[in-house]
Amino acid sequence: MISDIPRVRFAPSPTGYLHVGGLRTALYNYLFAKNIKGKFILRIEDTDRNRYVQGAVENLISTLNWAGIDYDEGPEKGGEYGPYLQSERIDIYSQYADLLIKKKKAYYCFCSSERLTKLREEQQKQNKQSMYDKHCLGLTGEEINRNLSTGLPHVIRLNVEPGKVIKFNDHIREDVEFSSNVVDDQVLIKTDKYPTYHLANVVDDHLMKITHVIRGEEWLSSTPKHVILYEALEWEIPIFAHLPLLLNADRSKLSKRQGDVAVEDYKKKGYLKEALINFVALLGWTAGDDKEYYEIDELISSFSLDRVNKSGAIFDIEKLNWLNEEHLRKKSDIELLKMLRSELQDSKFSGQEYNDEYLINVIEVMRETVSFIKEIFEKGFYFFEEPTTYEEAGVKKRWNNQSAEILKQYKTKIELITSPTREDYENALKDTALQNNTGNGNVIHPLRLAVSGVTGGPGIFDILYIIGKEKTINRIKAIIEKLN
RNA sequence: GGCCCCAUCGUCUAGUGGUUAGGACAUAGCCCUUUCACGGCUGUAACAGGGGUUCAAAUCCCCUUGGGGUCACCA
Secondary structure, three states: OOOOOEEEEOOOOOOOOOOOOHHHHHHHHHHHHHOOOEEEEEEEEOHHHHHHOHHHHHHHHHHHHHHHOOOOOOOOOOOOOOOOEHHHHHHHHHHHHHHHHOOEEEEEEEEOOOOOOOHHHHHHHHOOOOOOHHHHHHHHHHHHHHHHHHHOOEEEEEEEOOOOOOEEEEEEOEEEEEHHHOOOOEEEOOOOOEEOOHHHHHHHHOOOOOOEEEEEEEHHHHHHHHHHHHHHHHOOOOOEEEEEOOOOOOEEEEEEHHHHEHHHHHHHHHHOOOHHHHHHHHOOOOOOOOOOOHHHHHHHHHOOHHEOOOOEEOOOHHHHHHHHHHHHHHHHHHHHHHHHHHHHHHOOOOOOOOOOOHHHHHHHHHHHOOOOOOOHHHHOOHHHHOOOOOOOOHHHHOOOOOHHHHHHHHHHHHHHOOOOOOOHHHHHHHHHHOOOOOOHHHHHHHHHHHHHHHOOOOOHHHHHHOOOOOHHHHHHHHHHHOOO
């Protein structure tokens, strides 16, 4: 047995941001580990020096932290099997590459990139899969030593034995088979001495005692290479689970060109981490019942690899929006207050001061009407500034030649009350309507236009009460001036 | 193109041989509400096609079609 307790890992390469597909992979690993009291490891696969991005690792970690996916071992945290940055492990990989050469499971290759390109082009012309032709496998020991001692640039390649059937079991897809004839003699160690993904991944998964390799389906076709490596090194093969891909609306692999893919983008737009996690968890997994709303601990307790789907899932923003509303509604006023205050900083009202009581009043009446907390500043702008224009269609429909006079009367009534309650506003309104022998609507709608400029929103008496007597009176004066 | 994976409403999915094929999002309508929402109710909407196996197939097998992934000294 590799390890008594299940150990899984999320092994992203630091490209600058965390992809939502990556988030889902990380989440499934995390949920799986937490569900069976295993360990979740974060390992950074930074073996491509050409693609090194400054600050990418920190960014990755902080995004993971934001999402609430915390790891047991990894960079910044350490652990028994570190270091967890592959760039700090290159000696380890070269040691195993040497071992593979000794076992004749790998060999030096001195081919120039020109030769390789030419070879590939010819193969493509014939509509064949491009594969290395094992040219350097025929080199004698003498030739190899000579090349090595003259410092000729070289790589180390996996020696794939043709004519074999590579079988492995995938937890999600069950038995998968490849012919070794279609497995390329993959480069294991590059000219710059850094390992490729395939070597580093297998070595680390073994050394870090990973029991379950849970990763995206894009890795399925390179899994035979990994199986060959495990066998060559005489190591126990972990359980593979290849997750279905996240897709664009046109069913291609989720990509930047067709929308936001970075977790940060969703964070910026105001999505709750709870909603994103909930949504992404349901993209490819279901507990089998009709439950759609999940808190993180519910996901942990019901998650199982057995119920992960096989087919790709389109990232449907509509459902995410709905889940965001659902999670928003579960938040307490205090939590929303905290969020609203932070959004206030980024809003155009950032210079203004509001006390908690005021903001909580606004939250209470607005919370059911918004999908995002920042929408309170958009839909409920009139709690933060005077309306300067009045919705045209609303004016046309609700404002008539009596409206100014009716509002004047209403204003007079309010002026007489010292500090009006919601009921005072309501009673004054009913009285005004009665006096004019008209329906409440002929007061309500012009009044709503006066204080908010729009025709929709929370109950009118709530609005009046929250903005208060003075603003109510001023806004009534303003609309009469402007519309008459 | 080779290889591999996949296939139920527009979308996410339930379904493991016998169901009026269920739910959710979206969408349409109605109700609630003198506003907008929320909420409630109702509706439209799916087993890719063709062969088998079976008394019986969305479910098992095969083929076709379609979609996707992958074929780097990137991960």
